[in-house]
């Protein structure tokens with residue numbers, strides 16, 4: 001813990017300020033700022049809300065008001081290094097999406113909304129990912145994985161255990 | 172009509188179709204060059220108006236008419252918002268365009284900004300489209316480099332900046348005023364209209380919100396003319412002065428229980444059956460279609476015997492659905508229980524309601540609870556009546572809510588009960604044969620509304 005109560009690094013502040021010229025108001029930078037903080041810290045803790053508000057000339061309550069609308073942002077503890085969404089909407093569900101979500105929950109030993117113990121992944125359900133042509137679909141970080149099957153999920157989980165960011169490779 | 176050649180999808184599938192070089196080689200940005208040399212903004216507005224282009228984002232509002240609502244001679248700034256929030260279940264054509272042919276979307280955006288005198292365009296892109304983000308970012312950089320964006324585009328007096336703004340996984344951000352609120356950094360609570368965005372929109376300035384596919388159409392209307400656009404589709408009904416017809420090419424999407432899910436292009440008016448059997452390879456496993464969502468979940472259900480419905484702006488309405496919506500068809504086979512459809516739909520809308528309007532917030536939640544109970548085998552026949560009542564009373568059309576999400580929640584309920592009542596009743600009777608006796612009569616002194624609430628809860 002640094003001595004001063006700051007949570008946003010200089011680099012992060014700079015990245016937020018870089019959005020200012022794109023909008024006529026500072027307030028419009030709330031969402032870009034929240035995304036940047038969530039990306040770097042894995043969540044947007046209360047102190048970050050205060051500091052974002054300071055940067056944007058807003059009251060912390062105004063930032064929190066926006067933040068709390070989007071279930072997307074986590075407010076307490078950081079989510080996993082990889083964020084995984086499995087679609088549960090109609091086009092996926094009717095092709096077995098909900099069972100596969102269930103299966104992935106079992107494989108990772110988490111419920112939707114939780115983070116696996118080793119901190120490698122957070123699992124969430126998604127409403128339509130806009131990939132219904134690839135149903136059942138899931139989004140793992142930036143990677144869209146379509147036509148999901150149990151085999152693909154097995155391969156995905158095995159890749160997590162091996163891949164970069166996994167506890168084994170972090171040593 | 173002559174054999175139809177895809178226009179919007181013409182480049183999709185070709186090598187490097189997302190690059191500027193490939194786009195220009197296929198004739199891209201020629202329309203923009205010519206416009207900036209020879210045409211005034213008003214010419215483009217008139218052209219789009221003459222084409223009778225109607226918005227592809229769901230409501231089918233005439234695009235030229237929407238643009239003409241902008242105040243004349245406004246000192247600016249005027250904003251264009253590109254609605255790339257595409258979150259309606261069953262819909263993915265905007266993704267296909269942005270990933271595979273982003274320049275087509277950008278050229279349409281630049282042309283439309285010119286026509287509406289917008290100086291900044293924001294692309295509101297749903298968070299779940301990281302590949303679209305990368306492709307658009309790169310395409311915008313290429314445009315800057317080539318002089319298609321920035322100050323004094325191609326040496327003209329016209330300047331434009333395009334900024335991508337990422338959403339945060341909320342369906343309501345696709346509603347145009349929810350989008351505007353979200354862009355301004357607030358909760359995505361749709362605004363009460365009027366004022367309409369054209370008069371007072373983003374940052375309280377005149378604003379146009381258009382869908383990605385709508386803007387892609389503008390590119391081709393400018394390149395090929397209004398007559399070309401009007402040469403395909405379903406003509407306006409001469410007996411109905413308020414019917415602007417359904418013209419131009421359309422991206423149809425097929426998903427669910429079909430053999431070849433995907434996006435397919437055809438002139439507006441494609442019969443639903445042709446989309447399923449012709450393009451999408453028929454229903455999977457050799458089965459029949461029990462029901463089809465014609466245009467995104469909000470539009471409700473067509474029954475398997477209504478597949479001759481033409482998918483133009485009017486067809487689904489005549490078949491008792493909300494409308495063409497996004498032309499994203501989800502096919503459900505003969506083995507799929509309608510209660511599962513209802514449950515999935517009600518869960519979606521209960522999850523996505525922004526919570527501002529009581530009828531929507533409460534109605535979608537109660538509908539989900541009722542449907543969950545039926546699905547769990549504890550339903551009662553009266554539940555269908557309660558559901559139907561919710562379906563009839565929430566939405567802009569009954570006049571109880573601010574935005575159309577509630578209408579979208581209502582149509583799946585209304586159409587499922589109307590068109591599949593037998594199946595639902597059978598299911599209730601089968602799973603809960605003694606169901607009638609489960610509700611005790613309300614106490615005589617109960618407050619208004621309580622008996623009904625109690626009937627739902629029990």
Ligand SMILES: Cc1cc2nc3c(=O)[nH]c(=O)nc-3n(C[C@H](O)[C@H](O)[C@H](O)COP(=O)(O)O)c2cc1C
Pocket residue numbers: 225226227228229230231232234254255256257258259342343344345346347348380381382383385386574575576579
């Ligand atoms: C709940 C709700 C969600 C919507 N989502 C979208 C969307 O994701 N994309 C879109 O283009 N239009 C969406 N719309 C329609 C927009 O409000 C608006 O009509 C449209 O973007 C206008 O563009 P167009 O005229 O080009 O169709 C939605 C409407 C409602 C009521």
Ligand code: SF4
Pocket residue numbers: 343360361523524525526527528529531532572573574575576577
């Ligand atoms: S209808 Fe529903 S989603 Fe739309 S503003 Fe009201 S509560 Fe929000």
Ligand code: FES
Pocket residue numbers: 087088089090091092093127128129130131132133135137260261262
């Ligand atoms: S329903 Fe799953 S991606 Fe659309």
